[in-house]
Each structure stands twice: as C-alpha cells, then as structure tokens.
Amino acid sequence: MIGKVVTGKSFRGVLHYLFEGRRQESKELQMQELEKKQVEVIAYNQCFGTRLELVREMIEVAKLNPDQSKPVFHFSLSFAHSDAGKLGLQDKIDMVEKLAEKFDFKDHQYVVVAHKDTDHEHLHIVANRIGFDGKTASDSNSYKHVAEFARRMELEYKLERVLSPNKFLKPEQRVAQSQRLDNRKEALKKHLQAAIKQSKHVQQVKKYMEQRGYEVDLGRGIAFTDAQHVRFKGSQVGYALMDIEKKLKQEQQLRQHQEQNRQAQLLRQQQEELKKQQQQEKEQQQVQQYTPSIGR
Structure with missing residues (x-):
C-alpha cells in the first residue's frame, strides 16, 4: 500500500x-x-x-x-x-x-x-x-x-x-532495502533485455513490459513501476530512453545481418545441391553411354 x-x-x-x-x-x-x-x-x-x-x-x-x-x-x-x-x-x-x-x-x-x-x-x-x-x-x-x-x-x-523511502528508515533497514532494490533492478534489466531482443520499436518494448506487470511511463524519458509500486527511471538501470532506442537499432541491424547470413547460407546450400544434382546426372549419362545394348 x-x-x-x-x-x-x-x-x-x-x-x-x-x-x-x-x-x-x-x-x-x-x-x-x-x-x-x-x-x-x-x-x-x-x-x-x-x-x-x-x-x-x-x-x-x-x-x-x-x-x-x-x-x-x-x-x-x-x-x-x-x-x-x-x-x-x-x-x-x-x-x-x-x-x-x-x-x-x-x-x-x-x-x-x-x-x-x-x-x-x-x-x-x-x-x-x-x-x-x-x-x-x-x-x-x-x-x-x-x-x-x-x-x-x-x-x-x-x-x-x-518499500518505504530510505530517509524514513534506520541504517540497518536501509541496507536490507538496498538489497531488495538491487534485486528489483536486476529483474527489471533482464525483462528489458528480453523486451529489446523481441521488439522493433519502443512501443513494443512498452507492451512487453506491461504484459510482465510493469506500469510504463513513456514521454521524453521512460520509467517503470513494478507490482509493488517501486518506480525506477530507465536511466537508473542503464536503460534510458535514448539507450533503449540505440539498442533497438543495434538489434535490428544484428537481425538484418543474421538474416543476410542465413540467406547467403541457404543460397550456398542450394548451389551445392544443384551442383551435386548436375554431377549425378552427368554420371548417369556416362553410364548409359558405355553400357552395351541388350541383344546386340
């Protein structure tokens, strides 16, 4: 509450x-x-x-x-x-x-x-x-x-x-709370990493995070509030809005590169299959050419 x-x-x-x-x-x-x-x-x-x-x-x-x-x-x-x-x-x-x-x-x-x-x-x-x-x-x-x-x-x-604000806690409570905050930050970072890998733009990241129970404030910056109402700015976990957009672009370039490699590999496989097929046809022609006719 x-x-x-x-x-x-x-x-x-x-x-x-x-x-x-x-x-x-x-x-x-x-x-x-x-x-x-x-x-x-x-x-x-x-x-x-x-x-x-x-x-x-x-x-x-x-x-x-x-x-x-x-x-x-x-x-x-x-x-x-x-x-x-x-x-x-x-x-x-x-x-x-x-x-x-x-x-x-x-x-x-x-x-x-x-x-x-x-x-x-x-x-x-x-x-x-x-x-x-x-x-x-x-x-x-x-x-x-x-x-x-x-x-x-x-x-x-x-x-x-x-969590209560740190300034209202005793020193020993602040240490325990800091550990809880660190755990929350790590969980948030993992969700963001997964969201970025699966998304093409920021709105898809927002939708992914909302499906995982976060409230997302998206404007000039970005912030996330978890189910316990603990709020983090994206910059607090190394994912400011600018960083997310940059990583999305990098992921998109990586996917394009991977797709190009996949297409190139597929083309090579097709060429090898075609070459193998042509070789088999050539061998069959040679066998037919030198096989004596029946009844000759």
Whole structure:
C-alpha cells in the first residue's frame, strides 16, 4: 500500500477534483471525466452533504483558527493490484479511522472518497486540520508518519508489502532495502533485455513490459513501476530512453545481418545441391553411354 499526504489551502479545490475530476473545457467533457472517476463516498465524519455543502461546512469550522493558512489534509491510500478484493467496506472505514487517530483528526470533519478510475483500488481522505475547539492537527513529519502507517496496515491486513523511502528508515533497514532494490533492478534489466531482443520499436518494448506487470511511463524519458509500486527511471538501470532506442537499432541491424547470413547460407546450400544434382546426372549419362545394348 502506498500512502501520501498533502497539506493544502483550499477545500473547494480538492473536493472539486475528487468529486468531479480535473476541470474540462466543456460540460460534456466534464461529465465524461466524472463518469471515468466512478466516485463513491464511503464515509463522513462530523460533516455531510453535497460537495458544495461539505466545502461550506469545512470553511466555517476552519474560521475558528484564522491564523492557519493551510487547514486541509488530503490523504490518498493506494492498494497493490494483488490486494484487489481483500478489504471490505468496513475494513476501509476502520483503516481510515486508524489514520485519523494517528494524525489527531478523529474528532474533526473528514470525508472518505473511493475512486475506481485506475487499475488499483485507492481511497482519498479530505480532513479539516482545524477542530471544533479551534486547535490544529499537526502536519509535522507527515510524510514519515504516513509511510509508517502504511507499513503497519500492510501487516495488520496482510497486504502486499511496499518499500518505504530510505530517509524514513534506520541504517540497518536501509541496507536490507538496498538489497531488495538491487534485486528489483536486476529483474527489471533482464525483462528489458528480453523486451529489446523481441521488439522493433519502443512501443513494443512498452507492451512487453506491461504484459510482465510493469506500469510504463513513456514521454521524453521512460520509467517503470513494478507490482509493488517501486518506480525506477530507465536511466537508473542503464536503460534510458535514448539507450533503449540505440539498442533497438543495434538489434535490428544484428537481425538484418543474421538474416543476410542465413540467406547467403541457404543460397550456398542450394548451389551445392544443384551442383551435386548436375554431377549425378552427368554420371548417369556416362553410364548409359558405355553400357552395351541388350541383344546386340
């Protein structure tokens, strides 16, 4: 599971994104965006209503601490492909309640939204850092705390384990994680080597890697995310996009050379077969020429 947290200024902005998606140029496109996101609200806490009603309610409470310029907590919890179907609705609600307790907003306003617009399950939690008593939930070391929370939930709910960032680990844990990263890099390199040998262009490499469970980001560069959500740039394993294109060209030239050699060898075999056949015909003619006729 991957946990992320952002501290922000605008309830209106984040709730619009969660309920309606990115702003589009027309109403028709906005409806398509909404349909794609497949929004489902699975829990409310100390608040309720439509998107606009939630915005108004949270802004009103945030006014209890006007000196706080960033009253918004926005968490996302993303689950691995292999965890699909493991968590029931109540499991997800319980998990969010544990998150709220860890970040000290369990008595504050928050709403939990499920999205189904990607291949893996993920939840969004928008919380008011300002409580009804005017006190603010701390965002100190929030990145570290959400990573620790994700590791604890993986154990508690038997979810697929994901690596935490090195900077949040103890020295001995960093060594063990580095070994795991090395193994992942080696596996990625082997898959890429096989992909390049079987492909004629980058799009075929992308398709090959996706069939092996990698998410591929292809643009000005290339990056790969494995099933455990560990992401590597191509350059980190010696396969930047430029390197892949170069190797594809080399492989294509090698295949052309091998095909030329194969054709040349086939031609030689055909010439040898023809020469052998001609020799056999010549020998048969000589035998017929010097064989006495029957009855002479």
